[in-house]
Amino acid sequence: MSLPADSSVLATSLRTDPCGLLRRHDVGRTVRLGGWVHRSRDLGGLVFIDLRDRTGLVQLAFGPGWSAPEVQASAAAVGVESVVLVEGEVVARDADRVKADMDTGEVEVRVTALRVVGPAVTPALPVARNRGDKMPAEELRLRHRYLDLRRPELQENLILRHRLLQVARRYLSDNGYLELETPILTKPTPEGARDYLVPSRVHPGEFYALPQSPQIYKQLFMCCGFDRYFQIARCFRDEDLRADRQPEFTQIDIEASFIGQEDILAMAEGLVVSLWKEAGVEVPRPFPRMSYAEAMERYGCDRPDLRYDLALQDYTPVFRALDFGVTSTAIANGGRVRGLVVPGGAAWSRKQVDELEALAKGAGAGGLLRVRFAEGAYDGPIAKFLTDDARAALALREGDLALFVAAPDRISSPALDRVRQECARRLDLVRDTDRRFLWVLDFPMFEEDPDTGALAAVHHPFTSPHADDIAAHPDAPAKWRALAYDCVLNGTELGGGSIRTSDPAVQSRMFALLGIGDVEEQERRFGFLLEGLRAGAPPHGGIAFGFDRIAMLLSGATSLRDVIAFPKTTAARSLFEGAPVAVADKDLDELHIAVAADVTRGAISPDGQGA
RNA sequence: GGGGGCGUAGCUCAGUUUGGUUAGAGCACUCGACUGUCACUCGAGAGGUCGCGGGUUCGAGCCCCGUCGCUCCCGCCA
Numbered sequence A: 001m002s003l004p005a006d007s008s009v010l011a012t013s014l015r016t017d018p019c020g021l022l023r024r025h026d027v028g029r030t031v032r033l034g035g036w037v038h039r040s041r042d043l044g045g046l047v048f049i050d051l052r053d054r055t056g057l058v059q060l061a062f063g064p065g066w067s068a069p070e071v072q073a074s075a076a077a078v079g080v081e082s083v084v085l086v087e088g089e090v091v092a093r094d095a096d097r098v099k100a101d102m103d104t105g106e107v108e109v110r111v112t113a114l115r116v117v118g119p120a121v122t123p124a125l126p127v128a129r130n131r132g133d134k135m136p137a138e139e140l141r142l143r144h145r146y147l148d149l150r151r152p153e154l155q156e157n158l159i160l161r162h163r164l165l166q167v168a169r170r171y172l173s174d175n176g177y178l179e180l181e182t183p184i185l186t187k188p189t190p191e192g193a194r195d196y197l198v199p200s201r202v203h204p205g206e207f208y209a210l211p212q213s214p215q216i217y218k219q220l221f222m223c224c225g226f227d228r229y230f231q232i233a234r235c236f237r238d239e240d241l242r243a244d245r246q247p248e249f250t251q252i253d254i255e256a257s258f259i260g261q262e263d264i265l266a267m268a269e270g271l272v273v274s275l276w277k278e279a280g281v282e283v284p285r286p287f288p289r290m291s292y293a294e295a296m297e298r299y300g301c302d303r304p305d306l307r308y309d310l311a312l313q314d315y316t317p318v319f320r321a322l323d324f325g326v327t328s329t330a331i332a333n334g335g336r337v338r339g340l341v342v343p344g345g346a347a348w349s350r351k352q353v354d355e356l357e358a359l360a361k362g363a364g365a366g367g368l369l370r371v372r373f374a375e376g377a378y379d380g381p382i383a384k385f386l387t388d389d390a391r392a393a394l395a396l397r398e399g400d401l402a403l404f405v406a407a408p409d410r411i412s413s414p415a416l417d418r419v420r421q422e423c424a425r426r427l428d429l430v431r432d433t434d435r436r437f438l439w440v441l442d443f444p445m446f447e448e449d450p451d452t453g454a455l456a457a458v459h460h461p462f463t464s465p466h467a468d469d470i471a472a473h474p475d476a477p478a479k480w481r482a483l484a485y486d487c488v489l490n491g492t493e494l495g496g497g498s499i500r501t502s503d504p505a506v507q508s509r510m511f512a513l514l515g516i517g518d519v520e521e522q523e524r525r526f527g528f529l530l531e532g533l534r535a536g537a538p539p540h541g542g543i544a545f546g547f548d549r550i551a552m553l554l555s556g557a558t559s560l561r562d563v564i565a566f567p568k569t570t571a572a573r574s575l576f577e578g579a580p581v582a583v584a585d586k587d588l589d590e591l592h593i594a595v596a597a598d599v600t601r602g603a604i605s606p607d608g609q610g611a
Numbered sequence B: 001g002g003g004g005g006c007g008u009a010g011c012u013c014a015g016u017u018u019g020g021u022u023a024g025a026g027c028a029c030u031c032g033a034c035u036g037u038c039a040c041u042c043g044a045g046a047g048g049u050c051g052c053g054g055g056u057u058c059g060a061g062c063c064c065c066g067u068c069g070c071u072c073c074c075g076c077c078a
Helices: A069-077 A138-143 A152-174 A214-225 A261-278 A292-299 A314-321 A325-332 A350-362 A387-392 A408-425 A468-470 A506-515 A519-535 A547-555 A587-591
Strands: A030-044 A047-053 A058-061 A083-094 A105-120 A195-200 A207-209 A227-235 A248-257 A290-292 A336-344 A371-374 A376-380 A400-409 A437-441 A446-448 A456-458 A484-489 A492-501 A540-546
Touching: A030 A058, A047 A083, A058 A069, A058 A083, A069 A105, A069 A456, A152 A227, A152 A261, A207 A492, A214 A227, A214 A248, A214 A519, A214 A540, A248 A261, A248 A492, A248 A547, A261 A408, A261 A437, A261 A484, A261 A492, A261 A540, A261 A547, A290 A292, A292 A408, A292 A437, A314 A350, A314 A540, A325 A336, A325 A400, A336 A408, A350 A400, A350 A408, A387 A400, A446 A547, A484 A519, A484 A540, A492 A547, A506 A519, A540 A547
Parallel strands: A058 A105, A290 A437
Antiparallel strands: A030 A047, A030 A083, A047 A058, A083 A105, A195 A207, A227 A248, A248 A540, A336 A400, A371 A376, A371 A400, A437 A484, A446 A456, A484 A492, A492 A540
16 A cells, blocks of 8 residues: 555545544544445444445444434445445444454444445446455456456555556666656657557658657667666557567666666666565565576576576587487587486376477477486486486486487577476476576677578667677677676566667677668668767666566566556457547548558447447 | 467356257345344345357257457567
């Protein structure tokens, strides 16, 4: 719950108190309250109403000793979710009537006057839910969001979200960061995710884009001399959704000048620590660090979940000596044999291990080799190929299951990553209360297309390479590491960023390597940032955190939809107001837009059907 | 773009396997009873285009085809 230090500011001309804060020390006071009828219990001679506002519930009691007959009659008649104003006296409950699981359970309000100011139709969804009730369908919750958002759980999530926003603002502002806003109508970006486009009325055939992030603007702020910037920025990406992905989302976006990587990491750790502290969790600093290379080698993943180990190892030397076709071929083709040892995995059935193999194949691997060591014997298709040396090198212990993928790293890493995660889940190694923060550093500057060999920026084209890597391998950019970093918690990426290139010479080298050496092409795509950088740019860098995901983690929600007031469905629709919709021809004409006739469809109507 | 799950009363679900009389339950709702409940209790009642369209059949909630919506995942997305 988020309340002002002095909760009396919540008093208004219509109410003296919020509902959920009445306590024993209020006994004897005459109070006026306003709220929603959460539940009511009509006993004939007595009526009880649980009155709800965002601070909680309090029991109203109506009885012949203190309520006039007409007051009691309207209390008995008022429907749930109606809004009422009441006046009455706070009284202590008898000891045997105290409700211990209710914050206001020691008191109740004996009502002398009641006004139904907002009568409610029977709600389409229950707001007050009984123990064991299942949640209404997501579709209905979104369609009737005005009711869903009344539920105390969702209110708590959004109130926590508010508190986290305040903490972020306070932390950054106290550290000299300026909250600066950037445009929502902006220029389409040439790469990355698909843009949401907005047609221009004034300029026929031209379009704005909604920002995927304020990336370019925040670098321009650095060029302007606003040397510390932040923004709680709404970002838009027109890609397909997931439980943890919405088309519009919120980032805590940060950029600073005259800094190096260590400055950003320290500042960002401080922010994360203060956010988690607000949610009641102490996080130790500094966060451990791991290079991208080590993360990929040991976990097959650039955001490893360190709550359990099950680290991957390189078994190529073991298999190189064996006469086994699959592994020999893979090694001869430049691949490696990597794998992991699963203690206790030998107890799994053939079928269970087949399921792991299916996961590995789903991630692109050709197969998953297995060997188990149980009751002193090796078992599995490759068991008979194992020499004494190989057995010694594997060092399996009783009950172990060893799993291998023989392939190039770009295939074995994602496959073994999935296998490792599933093994941890099966062995129940994941403790929800564990929080393993991690910085992943030294991302590669480029990734090579396995077919064409073309280079693409892993982060973005303005990320700075390690100066020593350029010096050591001037002609092997694939070996360059970037000054880029990700903040990871329990296998989830919370945020990431980089130190930017501010040296024009390095920047043009980067463009050339990325295949955009043509100056006109550079200007067309990045002109306004390049102009800014040429006009005198300080060394700068930054980071952005996915705020919705952080709010989701800290509230314990399992979907972003539970920490966003009005989220979209997986089809990017807003069921509440019914967006998107077809618009009148007149509006399209003004925008110089024509809709292809065969895709014209109406908005969804209340029965869920297309018009 | 592809795959899985779901769609029956206001809400949550059963019924679909094997097509067959009038589609059921709990909660909510309406009416009645009840002076200490807090998931009040008890009695009575009302409430259904079985998502939508088409097909097969003497007959479809159930089988087939299409479609719409929600959801999870892959692709996509940093």
